[in-house]
Amino acid sequence: xxxxxxxxxxxxxxxxxxxxxxxxxxxxxxxxxxxxxxxxxxxxxxxxxxxxxxxxxxxxxxxxxxxxxxxxxxxxxxxxxxxxxxxxxxxxxxxxxxxxxxxxxxxxxxxxxxxxxxxxxxxxxxxxxxxxxxxxxxxxxxxxxxxxxxxxxxxxxxxxxxxxxxxxxxxxxxxxxxxxxxxxxxxxxxxxxxxxxxxxxxxxxxxxxxxxxxxxxxxxxxxxxxxxxxxxxxxxxxxxxxxxxxxxxxxxxxxxxxxxxxxxxxxxxxxxxxxxxxxxxxxxxxxxxxxxxxxxxxxxxxxxxxxxxxx
Amino acid sequence: xxxxxxxxxxxxxxxxxxxxxxxxxxxxxxxxxxxxxxxxxxxxxxxxxxxxxxxxxxxxxxxxxxxxxxxxxxxxxxxxxxxxxxxxxxxxxxxxxxxxxxxxxxxxxxxxxxxxxxxxxxxxxxxxxxxxxxxxxxxxxxxxxxxxxxxxxxxxxxxxxxxxxxxxxxxxxxxxxxxxxxxxxxxxxxxxxxxxxxxxxxxxxxxxxxxxxxxxxxxxxxxxxxxxxxxxxxxxxxxxxxxxxxxxxxxxxxxxxxxxxxxxxxxxxxxxxxxxxxxx
Numbered sequence: 001x002x003x004x005x006x007x008x009x010x011x012x013x014x015x016x017x018x019x020x021x022x023x024x025x026x027x028x029x030x031x032x033x034x035x036x037x038x039x040x041x042x043x044x045x046x047x048x049x050x051x052x053x054x055x056x057x058x059x060x061x062x063x064x065x066x067x068x069x070x071x072x073x074x075x076x077x078x079x080x081x082x083x084x085x086x087x088x089x090x091x092x093x094x095x096x097x098x099x100x101x102x103x104x105x106x107x108x109x110x111x112x113x114x115x116x117x118x119x120x121x122x123x124x125x126x127x128x129x130x131x132x133x134x135x136x137x138x139x140x141x142x143x144x145x146x147x148x149x150x151x152x153x154x155x156x157x158x159x160x161x162x163x164x165x166x167x168x169x170x171x172x173x174x175x176x177x178x179x180x181x182x183x184x185x186x187x188x189x190x191x192x193x194x195x196x197x198x199x200x201x202x203x204x205x206x207x208x209x210x211x212x213x214x215x216x217x218x219x220x221x222x223x224x225x226x227x228x229x230x231x232x233x234x235x236x237x238x239x240x241x242x243x244x245x246x247x248x249x250x251x252x253x254x255x256x257x258x259x260x261x262x263x264x265x266x267x268x269x270x271x272x273x274x275x276x277x278x279x280x281x282x283x284x285x286x287x288x289x290x291x292x293x294x295x296x297x298x299x300x301x302x303x304x305x306x307x308x309x310x311x
Numbered sequence: 312x313x314x315x316x317x318x319x320x321x322x323x324x325x326x327x328x329x330x331x332x333x334x335x336x337x338x339x340x341x342x343x344x345x346x347x348x349x350x351x352x353x354x355x356x357x358x359x360x361x362x363x364x365x366x367x368x369x370x371x372x373x374x375x376x377x378x379x380x381x382x383x384x385x386x387x388x389x390x391x392x393x394x395x396x397x398x399x400x401x402x403x404x405x406x407x408x409x410x411x412x413x414x415x416x417x418x419x420x421x422x423x424x425x426x427x428x429x430x431x432x433x434x435x436x437x438x439x440x441x442x443x444x445x446x447x448x449x450x451x452x453x454x455x456x457x458x459x460x461x462x463x464x465x466x467x468x469x470x471x472x473x474x475x476x477x478x479x480x481x482x483x484x485x486x487x488x489x490x491x492x493x494x495x496x497x498x499x500x501x502x503x504x505x506x507x508x509x510x511x512x513x514x515x516x517x518x519x520x521x522x523x524x525x526x527x528x529x530x531x532x533x534x535x536x537x538x539x540x541x542x543x544x545x546x547x548x549x550x551x552x553x554x555x556x557x558x559x560x561x562x563x564x565x566x567x568x569x570x571x572x573x574x575x576x577x578x579x580x581x582x583x584x585x586x587x588x589x590x591x
Contacts, residue, residue: 022412022415023412023415023417025408025412025494026408026411026412026415026417026418027417028404029404029405029407029408030404030405030408030417030418030421032400032401032404032405033401033402033404033405033421033425033465033469034421034424036401036458036461036462036465037424037425037428037462037465039443040436040440040443040458040459040462041428041431041436041462043439043443044436044439044440044443045431045435045436045439047439047442048435048436048438048439051438051439058438105328106332109325109328109329109332110329112321112322112325114322114325114326120329120332120333121577121581122573122574122577123332123333123336123337124329124332124333124336125573125577125581126336126337126340126570126573127336127339129519129523129566129569129570129573130523130566131522131523131525131540131541131544131565131566132523132525132541133525133541133544133545134343134541134544134562134565134566135339137544137548137558137562138339138340138342138343138559138562139339141342141343141346141555141558141559142339142342144555146355146357147354147355147356147357147359147555148359149342149359152357152358152359183335183336183339187336191581191584215321237429240430240432241432244432244434244435245432246432246433246434246526247525247526250526251525251545265432265434268434268435268437269434269437272437272438273437273530278438281438282438285434285435285436288435289431289435292430292431293430296427296430
């Protein structure tokens, strides 16, 4: 009896030791990652929120102290704020929708069995590898009104009478930047959808095919519902990544012509790096961050709901 | 009979659409390369042609030597390779913890934090990061970029590694542990050798990310000596608006390393990218 008890105690101790050791190992393993995230993301984020309520100027250091809501007022009263918010929405919604459609169609095409699939898949993925600056510039060159090949083709095929100044015309600048963004970003959607499609059981589709349902019915009734959770992840991440993207618009138009393509991230840059008004830039950053957190909570709930449905 | 016919039509339509897709995706590169090899008088012409009458490497020479792009390429390599190695070590460690100790509270919290940090864009943190780098006296050095790039790829690289570790049976480690090998030795000698495909794809992701990054390079570095490739192209564009030949040559140089590596390793890379993104 007593020996059994001792044995039990020893075993318990071993389990406890093990658990302690595991906890220590996990902590050590995570430490470097946590240090990086704390130092270069969490701390700066805290600083941004703090600065949003303070007077901070990069050049004029005499401007300091608690600012209350003054910085937020500066941003909201900026004559371009409404316009920039509208641009951000247009830029995000049209980019993500376009990427989704082009990516989905590409995935459907590549999901069939045919010769040379691997080559096509590699070709179609290439735009995603290009630095944004290069994507922007190459299209800028092709769309050039004087020497660009696209304007040459458009004029010679009698689609337009005069060459179009795609990047310099207020009417065309935003659609052009969105188009180039779709060009560069859709491969990521395509590959994600393709991976999800390949995990759909083949006999499910075959059964439907035998039942006489056509290609479109099969796609909308079987394939699309199966892509619900991957679609949610991809769409959410890209709504965030697109709305806060700085590089694309900056390298193509710098927000011009005449603020036609200025989005909120460009406005943050303008306030901090051109006007040196860090307080106001931080206020705008904070507003964007709060919006994103709300979106994130919404997304997190939706995802939990979907994974519950699947189980 | 009719079903066979529909199948053939289906196939033809697929091929046609895929060819359109491929042209749409690849033509800009082709045009970039053609323009880079054209002499000035063939570039600035109202009738652009796919053929090059007098091919020249003049543009490459001008960009590489006269404009100092050799130095920018070197800087890009130094920064990207360092950031890749650093983020790999961190992601292997964190990924292992995420995969093996996912029940612990600390691990769950870290996982959530990493997901959340993916939602926080660099541009929001631009100013404080600038000030932090200034205080650490590493503004205008390679180190500032290496740290920034590492931080922003840690979450996805960790997710990619941990979802790969999930597929490695735990029995493998237990056997090594019974033999008396320590946890770290086990990871290095047992786990890593079987993880090579996912190490390749994770490393490639980190490298591409660092190589292509623009904003931090543009803001944190202002001296020629430490400038990387992407901001250099932007500045070159601003200074030489009319030199399209030079710009296209610079573009070719900047996409070449990544594209070549990708074409060789695409199978690993795409598989790894998927596992990370679906999880993240």
